[in-house]
Amino acid sequence: MSQILTSRQAEELHRALIAYLSSNNLPSTATALRAELGLGEDVFDAATAKKYEGLLEKKWTSVVRLQKKIMDLEARNAALQAELDNATPTSRQNKDPVNWLPKSPARHTLQSHRNPITCVAFHPVFSSLASGSEDQTIKIWDWELGELERTIKGHTKAVLDVDFGGPRGNTLLASCSSDLTIKLWDPSDDYKNIRTLPGHDHSVSAVRFIPSGVAGGAGNLLVSASRDKTLRIWDVSTGYCVKTLRGHAEWVRDVCPSIDGRFILSTSDDYTSRLWDVSVANPEPKTTLIGHEHVVLCCAIAPAASYPHLAAIAGVKKPPATSAVEFMATGSRDKTIRLWDARGTCIKILVGHDNWVRGLVFHPGGKYLLSVADDYTLRCWDLTQEGRCVKTISDAHGHFVQCIRWAPSVVKDVLVANGAEGHGGEANGTGKNGAAPAEAQIRCVIATGSVDLNVRIFAN
Numbered sequence: 001m002s003q004i005l006t007s008r009q010a011e012e013l014h015r016a017l018i019a020y021l022s023s024n025n026l027p028s029t030a031t032a033l034r035a036e037l038g039l040g041e042d043v044f045d046a047a048t049a050k051k052y053e054g055l056l057e058k059k060w061t062s063v064v065r066l067q068k069k070i071m072d073l074e075a076r077n078a079a080l081q082a083e084l085d086n087a088t089p090t091s092r093q094n095k096d097p098v099n100w101l102p103k104s105p106a107r108h109t110l111q112s113h114r115n116p117i118t119c120v121a122f123h124p125v126f127s128s129l130a131s132g133s134e135d136q137t138i139k140i141w142d143w144e145l146g147e148l149e150r151t152i153k154g155h156t157k158a159v160l161d162v163d164f165g166g167p168r169g170n171t172l173l174a175s176c177s178s179d180l181t182i183k184l185w186d187p188s189d190d191y192k193n194i195r196t197l198p199g200h201d202h203s204v205s206a207v208r209f210i211p212s213g214v215a216g217g218a219g220n221l222l223v224s225a226s227r228d229k230t231l232r233i234w235d236v237s238t239g240y241c242v243k244t245l246r247g248h249a250e251w252v253r254d255v256c257p258s259i260d261g262r263f264i265l266s267t268s269d270d271y272t273s274r275l276w277d278v279s280v281a282n283p284e285p286k287t288t289l290i291g292h293e294h295v296v297l298c299c300a301i302a303p304a305a306s307y308p309h310l311a312a313i314a315g316v317k318k319p320p321a322t323s324a325v326e327f328m329a330t331g332s333r334d335k336t337i338r339l340w341d342a343r344g345t346c347i348k349i350l351v352g353h354d355n356w357v358r359g360l361v362f363h364p365g366g367k368y369l370l371s372v373a374d375d376y377t378l379r380c381w382d383l384t385q386e387g388r389c390v391k392t393i394s395d396a397h398g399h400f401v402q403c404i405r406w407a408p409s410v411v412k413d414v415l416v417a418n419g420a421e422g423h424g425g426e427a428n429g430t431g432k433n434g435a436a437p438a439e440a441q442i443r444c445v446i447a448t449g450s451v452d453l454n455v456r457i458f459a460n
Contacts, residue, residue, distance in 0.1 A: 012052075015044060016059075019052035097442035098365030101380045102458030104393045108146030110455040112139055116400075117449030121162045122407045123171065123187065129447055130173055131455045132159030138175055140191065143407075143447065143457050154193050155179050157203075165209025166236060167219040174222055174236075176204035182224055184236055197234055199241050202227035206254045209236075210278070211261040223264055223278075225252035231266055233278060245276055247285045254298045258324035265328055267296035273330045275342075287344040294333035298360050302327035305366025309383035310339065314347040329369055331357030337371055339387065350381050352389045359404040364442045372401035372448055378458075393458075397450035407445035 005013065014037050021030035034044065115134035122129055127144040138152040138159055157178035164187075166172035172194075173185040182197040182204055204226045210233070212219035221242070222234045231245040231252055250269035257264050263286070267273045271292050274285040301324075302310055310327040311318065327347075328340045337350040337357055355374035362369055368390075369381045376399065380391035444460035 012055075014039070015048070015052045016056040018044065019049045019054075020056045022049055023053050097444050097460075098363075098367065100365075100442075100444040100460055101363075101368065101391050102370075102378065102393060102446050104395055106396075106456035107459040108143065108457040110139075110141050110143075110146060110148070110457070111453065112148050112151070113137070113453050113455075115158075115453070116451040117402060117453065117455055118159060119161045119403050120405050120447040120449045120455060121164050121173075122405055122445075122447065123164050124408045125171065126187075128187070129455070129457075130162045130164065130175075131447075131449055132162045132175055134158040136177075138162060138173075138185075140187075141455065143445065143459075146457065150191060152185060152191050154183055154185075155181070160204065161206045163208050165211075165219065165222075168212070172209075172236065174207045174209065176207040176224055178203040180204065182207055182222070182234070195236070195239050197222075197224075197239055197241070199232060200224065200226040200228050200230070202251075205252065208255050208257050210257045210264070211259055221261070223255050223257060225255040225266055227251040229268075231255060231264065231276070243278065243283060245278075245283050247274055247276075248272070253296065256299050256301050258301050259303075260324040263301075263325045265299045265301055265325070267299045267330055269295045271296060271332075273299055273328070273340075275325060275328070275344075287342065289328070289330060289338070289340050289344050289346070291338055291346045291349075292330065292332040292334050292336070296330050296332045297356060297358055298331040300329045300360040300362055300369070301325055302329065303362050303364060303366055305364065306362055306369075306383055307366075309367060310341075310347070313339065313383065313386055314341050314345075329360050329362070331360050331371060331373075333357075335373070337369070337381070339369075348387050350387050350389070352379055352381075352392075353377070355400075358400070358402050359448075361404050361406045361446075364406060364409055364440075370404060370406075370446070372396065372404045374400040376401060376450075378404070378448060396448060397452045397454060397456065399450050399452035401448055401450045403449045405447050407443040407447075409440040409442050 018030050018033055113133040113135050117131050117133050119132040127142050129141045129143040130138055132138050136155050140149045142149055155177040159175050159177050162175045164171055164173055171187055176182045180200050183193055184195040185191045186194045204224050206225040208223050210221040210223055220235050220237045222236050224232050229248050232241045233243040235242050248268040248270050252266050252268045254267045262279045264276045264278050273289040273296050275287040276283045277286045307326055326342050331337045333356045335353050338346050339348040341347055353373040353375050357371055357373045359372040367384055371379050376397055378393040378396040379389050381387050382390040446458045449455045
């Protein structure tokens with residue numbers, strides 16, 4: 001039989017065997033082995049035996065341990081190979097942000113709020129996410145790590161909406177509440193409350209920073225919607241209300257500014273949505289969207305990337321020139337989502353949700369519209385297929401889903417100011433990012449909040 005071990009290795013093994021037999025009270029077997037191998041006391045004395053004691057056991061256990069490690073690695077390798085073999089073209093497309101859609105399960109489930117979550121908002125630069133709740137607090141999370149960073153207290157009633165924005169390089173967090181106030185917090189100073197804006201006569205249901213671009217705006221403007229039937233525009237640097245928009249007959253639920261800050265879309269309990277031109281001294285509704293059969297809870301302005309698909313749905317031969325507002329989406333308690341053109345014509349009704357539609361956000365890539373509702377689901381509507389529902393995450397949450405936001409796109413090293421316009425409270429999502437410059441890199445990250453007290457992060 002050919003030798004597997006070298007003579008040196010064989011000698012080591014023999015000595016280890018003798019040491020093992022001696023230490024385990026098997027002297028006659030050890031002596032017999034010595035005699036056969038010709039290892040007398042002169043060659044293999046007590047001191048040498050001591051040196052080899054335990055060597056056999058040590059080698060034996062390490063072999064078993066390594067064998068287990070190899071088997072584990074082989075199993076993992078096989079699982080990864082199977083995953084690769086089974087990858088469908090669509091799941092491979094997930095590497096392509098334009099086609100990415102959220103999938104279950106969520107990457108993180110963030111738990112700490114004691115009452116239903118009403119709103120979420122992404123920081124435009126860092127991996128921070130703010131969530132507001134009926135427990136009167138705002139919580140700041142690291143959405144990449146899935147960890148709670150801090151809890152902000154200051155409001156005396158439910159927090160209904162939050163938004164990051166403000167002057168470039170000087171991001172602020174705005175929040176609004178049933179306590180009739182809007183508060184501004186400074187993330188660079190431990191989220192200190194730097195200003196409180198009183199003025200509304202009832203609950204403030206939505207708040208949004210207006211992107212700079214509007215007449216002399218330097219990113220200092222903020223718009224709020226209230227149950228007092230008005231919208232107000234504020235200068236955050238002074239705290240003054242600079243304009244009050246009147247026109248809705250009931251509670252104003254949601255608001256969404258256009259990417260250039262010139263227009264504002266609002267929704268109301270009066271079953272209508274209104275598009276306002278706020279660049280003029282006395283803004284009046286430019287267009288009124290009439291068609292929903294119940295309270296309109298949420299809205300979103302389409303990004304330019306979606307114009308070709310929406311123009312096709314509208315039956316327009318060529319997509320419109322890229323003005324900031326060509327198409328809009330609204331969601332209602334009538335369980336439908338309506339798509340509108342700038343003239344106020346309803347171009348499509350999306351039917352699928354079984355309960356109130358609470359939040360909308362356009363995919364920055366322009367191909368999809370995402371919605372959340374009180375039927376516990378998140379739905380993805382494909383605008384290249386006439387708005388067909390192509391994906392439903394039926395277990396998005398264990399209760400009503402109240403808000404959705406999309407993380408802001410990254411422009412080279414700087415982020416699109418004011419990032420994703422998903423909205424909470426009654427959620428909305430403008431594709432500021434969608435209309436971002438070509439080098440804007442879409443981040444495949446979505447946050448949702450629910451009555452089940454959870455914030456969920458869906459990420460690639």
